[in-house]
């Protein structure tokens with residue numbers, strides 16, 4: 001069943017940036033997209049933003065003045081590809097009364113304030129986040145502990161194997177759940193039992209499958225996994241659908257479509273994430289509804 005508009009109580013996901021490490025650009029990258037990580041998640045009406053890569057600027061253009069007054073950005077970690085969209089987030093530039101709340105879990109409980117303050121300051125950047133009209137707030141927690149928000153919403157977290165650490169998130173709403181597992185390098189043996197327990201029975205897992213198994217021997221220790229390892233984890237943990245994410249900027253549309261076909265031969269509900277792709281999970285036991293055609297063209301932003 002394909003529907004363009006999900007109900008207001010659905011758990012909804014839209015990809016705004018799907019590349020890892022750096023952007024991709026050119027006619028061979030049109031179908032899957034170019035921006036670095038940013039995913040919009042709606043738990044009913046409630047907005048969460050996962051990571052603030054360059055895709056955040058595209059999301060900000062879409063939200064514009066309609067953005068909520070309080071916006072929660074969950075940062076997996078602070079590598080450049082996950083934060084470089086922050087000063088280009090239009091809702092932060094539009095309204096003085098807006099609050100942008102960032103959450104960071106891989107710094108032993110420290111928030112992202114100090115490292116982001118070092119980066120977004122002269123001579124590396126002309127403007128400090130504190131000079132933007134919106135007010136930025138910085139919250140630190142320890143990955144593995146849940147985050148509880150002022151409206152009672154609770155999000156589960158998990159520490160991921162990545163240089164310097166990263167945080168995985170599990171968001172649940174009305175009996176549905178999605179897991180965001182980026183950036184992560186798989187362990188040996190695999191799947192990791194703790195991670196498998198964390199993602200168990202999720203309706204969707206967004207997983208760092210930057211490389212293929214064939215490429216992995218050249219990238220061991222870089223902190224990223226493969227799409228095949230994403231499938232193995234999904235099958236072991238009863239994950240219902242898998243979105244491969246943090247796509248390598250050197251993988252063009254032709255490569256990704258071929259890899260996607262190979263992956264779907266072993267897991268039909270797995271796919272390579274596409275920018276602007278929208279997926280909604282209706283409450284309780286309704287079917288997954290997906291809308292993919294609009295992802296074929298990635299507008300310039």
Ligand SMILES: [Zn+2]
Pocket residue numbers: 020021079081082183246
């Ligand atoms: Zn990354």
Ligand SMILES: [Zn+2]
Pocket residue numbers: 077079162183223
């Ligand atoms: Zn990283």
